[in-house]
Amino acid sequence: MGSGQFSFLFFLCFCQLSFSSSIPHLCRKDQSYALLEFKRTLIVDPSLVTSSSYSYTSSWNMSRDCCSWDGVVCNEMTGHVIELDLSCNSLVGKVDSNSSLFQLSHLQRLDLSSNNFSNSNISPEFGRFSSLTYLDLSDSYFSGQNPSEISHLSKLQSLYFSGEMLKFGPHDFEMLLQNLTQLRELHLTSINISSTIPLNFSSHLTTLRLGNTGLHGLIPESIFHLPNLETLVLQNNDQLSGYFPKTKWISSASLVELDLSGVNFSCNLPESIGYLTSLHSLSLKNCNLRGPIPESLSNLTHILDLDLSDNSLNGTIPSGMFSLPSLSRLVLSNNHLYGQFEDFNSNSVIWIDLSNNQLQGHLPKSIQNLVNLTGLVLSFNNFNGSVDVSFFADLKQLYYLDLSYNCISLTNENKHNVTLPGSLMSLRLAACEVKELEFLRSAKLLWHLDLSNNKIEGRIPDWAWSNWIISLKSLNISHNMLASVDSIPLQSANAIDLRSNFLQGSLPIPPISTRFFFISHNNLSGEIPSSICNLTSLVMLDLAGNNLKGAIPQCLSNISGLEVLDMHHNSLSGTLPTTFRIGSALKSFNFHGNKLEGKIPQSLINCKLLEVLDLGDNHLNDTFPVWLGTLPKLKVLSLRSNILHGPIRTLTTENMFPQLQILDLSSNAFTKNIPPGLFQHLKAMRTIHQMMNTPSDEGSRYYQDSIAVVSKGYEREIVRILFLYITIDLSNNKFEGHLPSIMGDLIALRVLNISHNGLEGHMPPSLGRLCSVESLDLSSNHLVGEIPAQFASLTSLEVLNLSYNHLEGCIPQGNQFHTFENNSYEGNDGLRGFPFTKGCGNDRVSGTNYAISGQLDDEESNSEFLRDFWKGALMGYGSGLCIGLSIIYFMISTGNLKWPARIIEELEHKIMMGRRKTQRKQRLFCISICFSSVFGLTL
Numbered sequence: 001m002g003s004g005q006f007s008f009l010f011f012l013c014f015c016q017l018s019f020s021s022s023i024p025h026l027c028r029k030d031q032s033y034a035l036l037e038f039k040r041t042l043i044v045d046p047s048l049v050t051s052s053s054y055s056y057t058s059s060w061n062m063s064r065d066c067c068s069w070d071g072v073v074c075n076e077m078t079g080h081v082i083e084l085d086l087s088c089n090s091l092v093g094k095v096d097s098n099s100s101l102f103q104l105s106h107l108q109r110l111d112l113s114s115n116n117f118s119n120s121n122i123s124p125e126f127g128r129f130s131s132l133t134y135l136d137l138s139d140s141y142f143s144g145q146n147p148s149e150i151s152h153l154s155k156l157q158s159l160y161f162s163g164e165m166l167k168f169g170p171h172d173f174e175m176l177l178q179n180l181t182q183l184r185e186l187h188l189t190s191i192n193i194s195s196t197i198p199l200n201f202s203s204h205l206t207t208l209r210l211g212n213t214g215l216h217g218l219i220p221e222s223i224f225h226l227p228n229l230e231t232l233v234l235q236n237n238d239q240l241s242g243y244f245p246k247t248k249w250i251s252s253a254s255l256v257e258l259d260l261s262g263v264n265f266s267c268n269l270p271e272s273i274g275y276l277t278s279l280h281s282l283s284l285k286n287c288n289l290r291g292p293i294p295e296s297l298s299n300l301t302h303i304l305d306l307d308l309s310d311n312s313l314n315g316t317i318p319s320g321m322f323s324l325p326s327l328s329r330l331v332l333s334n335n336h337l338y339g340q341f342e343d344f345n346s347n348s349v350i351w352i353d354l355s356n357n358q359l360q361g362h363l364p365k366s367i368q369n370l371v372n373l374t375g376l377v378l379s380f381n382n383f384n385g386s387v388d389v390s391f392f393a394d395l396k397q398l399y400y401l402d403l404s405y406n407c408i409s410l411t412n413e414n415k416h417n418v419t420l421p422g423s424l425m426s427l428r429l430a431a432c433e434v435k436e437l438e439f440l441r442s443a444k445l446l447w448h449l450d451l452s453n454n455k456i457e458g459r460i461p462d463w464a465w466s467n468w469i470i471s472l473k474s475l476n477i478s479h480n481m482l483a484s485v486d487s488i489p490l491q492s493a494n495a496i497d498l499r500s501n502f503l504q505g506s507l508p509i510p511p512i513s514t515r516f517f518f519i520s521h522n523n524l525s526g527e528i529p530s531s532i533c534n535l536t537s538l539v540m541l542d543l544a545g546n547n548l549k550g551a552i553p554q555c556l557s558n559i560s561g562l563e564v565l566d567m568h569h570n571s572l573s574g575t576l577p578t579t580f581r582i583g584s585a586l587k588s589f590n591f592h593g594n595k596l597e598g599k600i601p602q603s604l605i606n607c608k609l610l611e612v613l614d615l616g617d618n619h620l621n622d623t624f625p626v627w628l629g630t631l632p633k634l635k636v637l638s639l640r641s642n643i644l645h646g647p648i649r650t651l652t653t654e655n656m657f658p659q660l661q662i663l664d665l666s667s668n669a670f671t672k673n674i675p676p677g678l679f680q681h682l683k684a685m686r687t688i689h690q691m692m693n694t695p696s697d698e699g700s701r702y703y704q705d706s707i708a709v710v711s712k713g714y715e716r717e718i719v720r721i722l723f724l725y726i727t728i729d730l731s732n733n734k735f736e737g738h739l740p741s742i743m744g745d746l747i748a749l750r751v752l753n754i755s756h757n758g759l760e761g762h763m764p765p766s767l768g769r770l771c772s773v774e775s776l777d778l779s780s781n782h783l784v785g786e787i788p789a790q791f792a793s794l795t796s797l798e799v800l801n802l803s804y805n806h807l808e809g810c811i812p813q814g815n816q817f818h819t820f821e822n823n824s825y826e827g828n829d830g831l832r833g834f835p836f837t838k839g840c841g842n843d844r845v846s847g848t849n850y851a852i853s854g855q856l857d858d859e860e861s862n863s864e865f866l867r868d869f870w871k872g873a874l875m876g877y878g879s880g881l882c883i884g885l886s887i888i889y890f891m892i893s894t895g896n897l898k899w900p901a902r903i904i905e906e907l908e909h910k911i912m913m914g915r916r917k918t919q920r921k922q923r924l925f926c927i928s929i930c931f932s933s934v935f936g937l938t939l
C-alpha cells in the first residue's frame, strides 16, 4: 500500500478448515498419544481465538479416531500421521527437542505457521522428518539459529520460515539450496541470512521469497533464467545489487510476481522487461533506476500492480501504460517523469500515485470513470487548470485524495449541491486555491486533512468541527487567512497545524490527545494558560511569532515527552521554567526575542538530548553558563543580546561542547580574555566533513514521525538537504587581550565575528588555516601589526572586515584579496596596498582606486545580507522546528558551497510550490527553506 495509506492492522488468518474424511480404526496408538501429548504442551490463547478461527486441537480426544481429528491426515494403509496442519490455531507454547511432535516421523506435510511458539529454537529434530515435503514454521515466533539439519530434508519441496529473531549460519543458505534438490517454494522472509546468493539453484524452483534477509552482493543472473520461476521477491535487501538480463529471460513465460524493491540496479530498465508477459505484479521501488520507462512495459497485459516509485526515471509515461487492461495499481511517485497524464482505457484502476514528478497539463477526464478508485495521489507535479469538486463526485470509493502543490485550483461551482465523496479519509489539498470549506460537508470520516497554503478566511464553520470531532487525527490549515479559532473541538487529534494565519484572541488549547501543536506566526495575545500543561502527550509545541504576554507556565517542564518547545518572538516575561528533570526529552528550546529575566535555568543540564538552545534577545542576567558544555548533543547555542557578563570560564573536561556548530554570544557584556580553552574541544568545528552532515538516524526518524502525521513528502525533501553553517559570533562584548591562535584549528568555521570588542595585539597567522571561512569580521578592536600574509590562503573568504583597528603594513595580495574594497580596511591608518592608493611596491593596481560605487553597494548589501541572514537563521532555527514553518529566505552565494545542482533544483521545485518563479541570478540562489526544521528536527 502506498505510504500515505492507512495501515489497518488486521489479523489476517486464512485458515482452511479441512475436515478429513473419517476412516474408522485407522489411527495408530503411538500416533494419537504423540498428538495428544503435543496438544498437552500447548495452550490455546483465548484472546486470539475469534469467531472465525478456532483451534483444531479442541477436537482432539480419544473418543474419535486420530486420523479424523481436525488438521490431521493419516496414511490410509499404515495409519501413520502424514500431514499436520495447525496453522493459525492460536497456539502458545514451546516446541523443544523432546516434544512428542518429533515422534510423528512419517510426516510429509507440517504446517505450524501463525501461532506463538514463544521464541522456541527450531530444533535439530526437525531434520529427522525425512519424508517431509512441506514445512511451514513462518510467523510463529521461532527464534535463534537455524539448525543445519534442515538441509537433511532432501525431499523438501516447500519451506517457509520467517521472523526477525531467526538467523542462518554462514553456509546454511548455500547448503540448503545445494542439498534440497527438490525445492520448489522457498520463503525465508525477514530472517537474517546475511550471505551472498549462491549460484546454484534447483531448477524446480517456482517461488523464491527472500525479502528483508540481509542478502548482499550481486544477484546471480541465473536466477532470472530459472525455467519454472513464478515468484521472485528479493525486496528490502539494500546491500544487494544486480543487473537485468538484456536478452529474453528464460523465466519470462512463467514469472507472475517480481519484487526487487530496494535492490540497487543503477541502470536503465531494459526493454527486455517486456518479455515477462505473465507478470501480475511488478515492484521495482527504490532500485536506483534511471532513464526512460521502456515502451515494452505496455506488453505486460496481465499486470495488476505496478510500482516503479523512488527511482530516477525520466521522460514521459509511455501511453501504452494507460491501456494496460487489468491495471489496478499504478505507482510512479518520486521520479523525474514529465509530460501528460493520459486517459485510462480500462476502468479497473483502484490506486494511482504519480506524486513528486514533473507531470503537467489538466487532469484527464477519464479519471471520473474509475469507479473503483480508492486513492489518487498527484501532489508535487505541474498539473494545472481548475478542477471542480464535481469532478470527484462519482468516485464513491475514494478515500485518499492528494492534489497538493500543483498549479491546480479547486473550484466549487455548484456550491451547495456537490461535495467531495463522503468516503474520503485522507484529503490533501495544499496550495490548491481553496477559499471555503463547503465542499467538505459530506466528508465525515476524515482522518487527515491538509488545507495548508490556501485562501481560507474567517473562521472554521461549526458544521466542519462537528464533522471532524470524532475521527480527525491531523489537521493542517496553516498558511491561510483564518481570523479566529476560539476552540479546537476534536476528540482524537494528534497533530494540529494553524501556523501563519491571522488568528487573534487568546491561545486556543487543543485536545489532550494532541502531540504536535503549531500555531506560530499569528496574532494571538494574552497569557499562555497553565492548562496547556494538561497536554501530557505533547511532543512539539510551537507558539512562536505571536504576541503572547505574561509568564511561561512553569509546569511546561513537566511534560515528559516534549521535544520541541518554541515560543520565540513573543512578549513573554518573568523567568524560564526551572524544573527540567533528568530524562527530559527536550531537543530544542527556543525563547529568542522575549522579555525574559533572571538566570539560565541550571536544570537544563538534565536535558541531555538538547540540540538547540536559543535564549537570544531577552533580558537574562547571568554569567557564562559553562555547564552547558557538558550537554553531549548541543549544536546551537545562542545567548546573544542579553545582559550576560563576566569572563568566559571553561571546563577542564575533555569534552566541552563536542557537537557545537553555532555559538552566538554577541551583544552581551562578557569581559576579560577570550580563553583558548573554549576552543580546545569543539570537535564539530574542527573537522570539515561534519559540515555537510546528513540527518542523524534518530533525528530523521524523529522528523519523519512528525511528518507522517502532519504532512508528507514536502518537508522530508528539505530535511535531506541538511547543511550546517558553522559559526562563532562573539561581537559586541568587552573582550580584551589577544586573539587566541588556537582558533585557527576551527577549520570548519564559516563565519567568525569578534568585532566591537577591545582585542589587542597581533592577528594570529594561524587564522590563515580557516579554509572554510566565508565571513571574517574583526573590526572595531585594537588590533595592531600587519595582516598576516597567511590570510591570502583564505580562499573561501567573501566578506572581510578589519576596519577600525590599528593595522599597518601591506595588505596581502592574491586570491580573494583583490575583491575586497576600502571598507574592509578603513579606519586603519597604516595599511597600504590594494585597494588603497598608498602603494606597496609591486601592487597590481597601485595608484588606482577601484572602488566603483556599484561594486561597493553590492558588497555592502552582501555583507549586510549575510548579517541579516544570520540574524534570521539564528532566530529561525528553532522557530517551530517543524514542518515548513517560518520559512525564511535564504540566499547563498555559490562561491564555495558545492551543492549538487540537482539538490538545488529539487529544493526549488519542492519549495516554490507551484509558482516556481525562481529567480536564479548568476551566483545567488534564492532558496526558501525551513531552516528551523533543518536545525531542530534533524541535527
Ligand SMILES: *[C@@H]1O[C@H](CO)[C@@H](O)[C@H](O)[C@H]1NC(C)=O
Binding pocket: 148, 149, 150, 151, 152, 154, 175, 179
Ligand atoms: C546433504 O545431503 C546429504 C544427503 O542427503 C547428507 O548426507 C548431508 O549430510 C547433507 N548435508 C547437510 C549439511 O545437511
Ligand SMILES: *[C@@H]1O[C@H](CO)[C@@H](O)[C@H](O)[C@H]1NC(C)=O
Binding pocket: 271, 272, 273, 274, 275, 296, 299
Ligand atoms: C512488445 O510487443 C510488441 C508488439 O505487441 C512486440 O513487437 C515487441 O517485440 C514486444 N516487446 C517485448 C520486449 O516483448
Ligand SMILES: *[C@@H]1O[C@H](CO)[C@@H](O)[C@H](O)[C@H]1NC(C)=O
Binding pocket: 290, 291, 292, 314, 315, 316
Ligand atoms: C534522462 O536522464 C539522463 C541522465 O540520467 C539524461 O542523459 C537524459 O537525457 C534524460 N532523458 C530525458 C528524456 O530527459
Ligand SMILES: *[C@@H]1O[C@H](CO)[C@@H](O)[C@H](O)[C@H]1NC(C)=O
Binding pocket: 347, 348, 349, 371, 372
Ligand atoms: C469495480 O469493483 C467491483 C467489485 O469489485 C467489480 O465488480 C467491478 O467490475 C469493478 N469495476 C470496474 C470498472 O473494474
Ligand SMILES: *[C@@H]1O[C@H](CO)[C@@H](O)[C@H](O)[C@H]1NC(C)=O
Binding pocket: 414, 415, 416, 417
Ligand atoms: C441543487 O440542484 C437542484 C437540482 O439539481 C437545483 O434545482 C438547485 O437549484 C440546486 N441548488 C443549488 C443551491 O445550487
Ligand SMILES: *[C@@H]1O[C@H](CO)[C@@H](O)[C@H](O)[C@H]1NC(C)=O
Binding pocket: 530, 531, 532, 534
Ligand atoms: C487542566 O488544568 C487545569 C489547571 O491547570 C485544571 O484545573 C484542570 O482540571 C485540567 N483539566 C483537565 C481536563 O485535566
